[in-house]
Amino acid sequence: MTLHFSRQGEDEIVGYRVKEASPMAERIYQIWIEAPHVARNARAGQFLVIRIDEKGERIPLTISAVKGDLVRVIFMAVGKTTYQLATLVAGDEIRDVAGPLGKPSEIGHFGHCVIVGGGAGIACCPIIARAAKAAGNRVTGIIGARSAGFLILEEEMGETCDELFVATDDGTKGHHGFAADVLKQVIGKERPDRVWIIGPAIMMKVTSEVTRAAGIPTLVSLNPIMVDGTGMCGSCRVVVGGETRFACVDGPEFDAHKVDFDTLMARQKTYLEEEKLALERFSSHHCGCGGRDHHG
Amino acid sequence: MGERPADERVRDFSEVDTGLSAEEAVAEAQRCLQCKKPSCVKGCPVEIDIPAFIARIAEGDFAGAAQVIKENNLLPAICGRVCPQEVQCEGQCILGLKEVPVRIGELERFVADHERKTGSRLPPKAEPTGKKVAVVGSGPAGLTAAAELARLGHSVVLFESLHEPGGVLMYGIPAFRLPKEVVRAEIDQLRGMGVTILTNHLVGTSVPVSELLSYDAVFLGCGAGLPHFMGIPGENLNGVYSANEFLTRVNLMHADRFPEFDTPVRHAGRVVVVGGGNVAMDAARVARRLGARTTLVYRRRKEDLPARRAEIARAEEEGVTFVFCASPVRILGEQCVTGVECERMEMCATDASGRPEPVPVEGSRFVIDADMCIQAIGQGPNPLLVRMLPGIGTGRRGNVIVDEEGRTDLGKVFAAGDIATGAATVILAMGGAKRAARAIDRMLRNS
Numbered sequence: 001m002t003l004h005f006s007r008q009g010e011d012e013i014v015g016y017r018v019k020e021a022s023p024m025a026e027r028i029y030q031i032w033i034e035a036p037h038v039a040r041n042a043r044a045g046q047f048l049v050i051r052i053d054e055k056g057e058r059i060p061l062t063i064s065a066v067k068g069d070l071v072r073v074i075f076m077a078v079g080k081t082t083y084q085l086a087t088l089v090a091g092d093e094i095r096d097v098a099g100p101l102g103k104p105s106e107i108g109h110f111g112h113c114v115i116v117g118g119g120a121g122i123a124c125c126p127i128i129a130r131a132a133k134a135a136g137n138r139v140t141g142i143i144g145a146r147s148a149g150f151l152i153l154e155e156e157m158g159e160t161c162d163e164l165f166v167a168t169d170d171g172t173k174g175h176h177g178f179a180a181d182v183l184k185q186v187i188g189k190e191r192p193d194r195v196w197i198i199g200p201a202i203m204m205k206v207t208s209e210v211t212r213a214a215g216i217p218t219l220v221s222l223n224p225i226m227v228d229g230t231g232m233c234g235s236c237r238v239v240v241g242g243e244t245r246f247a248c249v250d251g252p253e254f255d256a257h258k259v260d261f262d263t264l265m266a267r268q269k270t271y272l273e274e275e276k277l278a279l280e281r282f283s284s285h286h287c288g289c290g291g292r293d294h295h296g
Numbered sequence: 297m298g299e300r301p302a303d304e305r306v307r308d309f310s311e312v313d314t315g316l317s318a319e320e321a322v323a324e325a326q327r328c329l330q331c332k333k334p335s336c337v338k339g340c341p342v343e344i345d346i347p348a349f350i351a352r353i354a355e356g357d358f359a360g361a362a363q364v365i366k367e368n369n370l371l372p373a374i375c376g377r378v379c380p381q382e383v384q385c386e387g388q389c390i391l392g393l394k395e396v397p398v399r400i401g402e403l404e405r406f407v408a409d410h411e412r413k414t415g416s417r418l419p420p421k422a423e424p425t426g427k428k429v430a431v432v433g434s435g436p437a438g439l440t441a442a443a444e445l446a447r448l449g450h451s452v453v454l455f456e457s458l459h460e461p462g463g464v465l466m467y468g469i470p471a472f473r474l475p476k477e478v479v480r481a482e483i484d485q486l487r488g489m490g491v492t493i494l495t496n497h498l499v500g501t502s503v504p505v506s507e508l509l510s511y512d513a514v515f516l517g518c519g520a521g522l523p524h525f526m527g528i529p530g531e532n533l534n535g536v537y538s539a540n541e542f543l544t545r546v547n548l549m550h551a552d553r554f555p556e557f558d559t560p561v562r563h564a565g566r567v568v569v570v571g572g573g574n575v576a577m578d579a580a581r582v583a584r585r586l587g588a589r590t591t592l593v594y595r596r597r598k599e600d601l602p603a604r605r606a607e608i609a610r611a612e613e614e615g616v617t618f619v620f621c622a623s624p625v626r627i628l629g630e631q632c633v634t635g636v637e638c639e640r641m642e643m644c645a646t647d648a649s650g651r652p653e654p655v656p657v658e659g660s661r662f663v664i665d666a667d668m669c670i671q672a673i674g675q676g677p678n679p680l681l682v683r684m685l686p687g688i689g690t691g692r693r694g695n696v697i698v699d700e701e702g703r704t705d706l707g708k709v710f711a712a713g714d715i716a717t718g719a720a721t722v723i724l725a726m727g728g729a730k731r732a733a734r735a736i737d738r739m740l741r742n743s
Contacts, residue, residue: 037497038502041503041504055557055558057557057559058549058559095459096459096495097496098459098496099496100501101498101501227545228458228467228544230680231522231678231679232544233523233538233544234525234537234541235537235538235541244525244527244532249680263532266532266631267532267534270534270535270562271562274555275560278555281555
C-alpha cells in the first residue's frame with residue numbers, strides 16, 4: 001500500500017519495464033515485466049492484459065510466474081502483436097499492463113492432480129503445479145508439443161511435479177503422440193482427482209474427452225478474444241453448459257466437460273483476415289529480422 | 297453555432313455540433329431573464345448557479361463565467377455536450393413556456409471550450425486535511441467525486457482498470473459527440489488539483505480489498521459492467537457485438553483506423569443495431585461512419601425511444617433506418633452473421649414506466665439482411681468489486697444499495713453512478729457523486 005501513496009502527486013505510471021526477454025523455443029518467447037501491482041497480487045490461473053504502445057491492441061496473456069515485483073508471460077509469436085512483443089529486449093517498455101485478471105484456479109487438497117499443457121499453453125502450468133503442490137497434492141505433469149523444438153518449461157515442470165511426462169507429435173522427444181495418450185496411461189495407473197488441461201482450443205477439446213469418459217473433474221483455461229478483460233465488453237463470451245459466460249470474469253477456467261469448444265474456435269477466427277493484414281504490414285516494416293535492427 | 301451537414305459529418309468522427317461563437321454566446325446569454333427564483337438551477341443535478349454564469353457571459357466575462365461553473369462542476373465541457381438539458385435546466389427555463397428556452401448547455405460548453413483554449417484556472421483548494429480517499433473508477437461519477445474531494449482538501453487516488461481514464465466518456469461516447477481531447481483536458485485539471493490517477497489498476501485484484509479499506513474513505517464509481525444480450529439463438533456468431541464492445545473497439549482502441557491502430561473491428565456492409573437508448577444511437581451513428589447501411593430495430597414506437605430527441609434526429613439525418621415495433625428473435629448465419637430475423641410487436645397495456653408493453657404478433661416474422669448485429673439493450677452494474685466487499689448491501693440487479701448521500705452499508709464506503717442506480721445518465725452519476733463526496737467530507741472532518 002505504501003506503493004500507491006509514494007506516488008501521490010506524481011504523474012500516472014507511463015510504461016512498464018521489460019527486465020528480461022529471451023526466446024525459449026521455436027517462436028516461443030518469455031518476458032519478465034516489472035509490474036508490482038500485478039506481481040504482488042497474482043495467483044495461479046490468472047491473466048494480465050498488455051498493450052505494447054499507443055497504437056497497440058489489448059491482448060490477454062496468462063501469468064506464468066512471479067518473482068518479487070516481476071511477472072513473467074510466455075507467448076508464441078503468431079500475430080502482429082505477439083511478433084512485436086518478441087522484438088522487445090530488456091530495458092524496453094510496455095505501455096500498459098493491467099491485472100491480475102480473472103478468477104484464480106480453485107486449488108484444494110484434492111489428492112492426485114494432473115496438469116496437462118500443450119504448446120504455449122504450458123506457460124501457465126508451473127504456477128498451477130506449484131499451487132497444487134503447496135496445497136498438499138501429488139502432482140503429475142504432462143507437457144506436449146508438436147516437436148522437441150517447440151517444447152518449453154520441461155525443467156521447471158520437472159522440478160515442481162512429482163513426475164513429469166513429455167509427448168511430441170513427431171516423437172522427437174518423449175512419447176511419440178499426443179498428451180492425451182499419456183493422460184490415458186496416467187489415469188490407468190493412478191486415477192487423478194483433478195485435471196487441468198491448458199493449450200490450444202483443439203488440444204483442450206480432444207484431451208478433455210479422455211477425462212470425460214472417466215468422470216474426472218477437469219478444468220480448461222479458455223483463451224477467447226478479449227478487449228477490456230474486466231467484464232465490460234462481452235467479447236470473450238463462451239458457452240459453458242449451454243449458458244453464455246464471460247471468460248474474463250467468470251473464468252478463464254471452466255469445467256472442461258461443459259465447454260462448447262466449437263463455438264470458442266469459431267469465435268477465435270473472427271478477425272483472421274485482419275490478423276493476416278496486420279502481420280503482413282508489420283513484417284514488411286521489419287523485413288523478418290525480428291525487428292531488432294530497426295527497433296527504437 | 298452550427299451543426300455540420302449530415303452528409304459531411306457522416307464521413308468523419310469530428311464533432312457534429314461546432315458550438316457557439318463568442319458573439320452568438322453573448323447574444324444567447326442576453327436572452328436570459330435572470331429570474332429572481334431561477335427554476336433552471338432546480339433542474340441541474342450538480343446545482344450550477346446558472347443565472348450567475350450566464351450574466352458573466354452577457355458581460356463578455358467568459359473567464360468569470362467559467363469560475364462560477366467550476367464552483368459546482370469541474371467537467372463543464374463534458375456536461376455542456378452530453379447532459380440531457382431538455383429535461384433538466386433547459387426544461388425548466390421559463391422562456392420555454394412561450395418560445396425556446398435559453399440554450400444553457402451550449403453556453404456551458406462555450407465557456408468551457410473558451411477557457412480550455414485560453415488557459416484554465418483551477419478552482420481554489422481547501423487546506424489539506426491529511427485524509428486519504430480512494431476513488432474507484434474514473435468515469436463521470438469517479439471524476440466528479442475525485443474533483444470535489446480534492447477541492448475540499450483531501451488527498452485522492454483515482455483507480456482506473458483501463459489504460460486511459462474517463463470510463464464511458466472515453467470508451468462509450470463517440471468522439472463526434474464528445475471529442476476525446478475535451479475529456480483529456482478536463483481530466484488533466486484533476487491532475488492539476490493533485491489527484492493521483494492510477495490506470496491499469498483493477499481494484500479488488502491489482503489493489504486488494506484490504507488495501508482499499510485502509511484508506512480513510514472509499515468512493516465506488518465502478519459503473520455498469522457486464523453487457524446484456526438478448527438470449528436469442530445465433531448470438532455467438534461472428535459479427536454479433538455488444539454495443540460496449542463495438543464502441544470500445546472504435547472509440548477507445550481506434551479500430552476505425554485499423555491497421556494503423558492494431559485493434560480491428562469487422563467490416564460490415566449492413567449493420568442491425570438493437571435498442572432505443574442513447575447507446576443504441578451512438579452505435580448506429582458509429583456504424584454509419586464506418587460506411588455501413590445501418591438499421592436500428594426498436595421494440596416500441598418512435599415516441600417511446602428513450603434516447604435524447606436531438607440524437608434521434610441526428611441519427612435519422614445521418615441515414616440510419618429505423619424499424620419500430622419489432623424485435624429480433626434469431627440471428628441468422630453459419631459462422632458469421634447473415635441476417636437478423638425479427639417479429640412485429642403490438643403495443644398493448646401501458647406498463648409501470650408509462651410505456652406500452654410490446655407483445656409479439658403471430659406470423660409476423662421478417663428478416664433484415666445484415667453482416668453485423670450490435671445489441672444495445674443495457675448492462676448490469678459491475679459485479680467484480682462488489683462481490684469482494686463482504687457485508688455491502690446489494691439490490692436485486694447487483695447494484696449497491698445507497699442512501700441519499702451515497703452511503704453504503706459499509707461505514708466508510710460510498711457509491712454513486714451506475715453501480716448504485718443501474719444504467720443512467722452521465723449527469724445523474726455526477727450529481728450522486730457530488731452528494732457522496734460532500735458526505736465523505738463531513739464524515740472525515742468529524743472523525
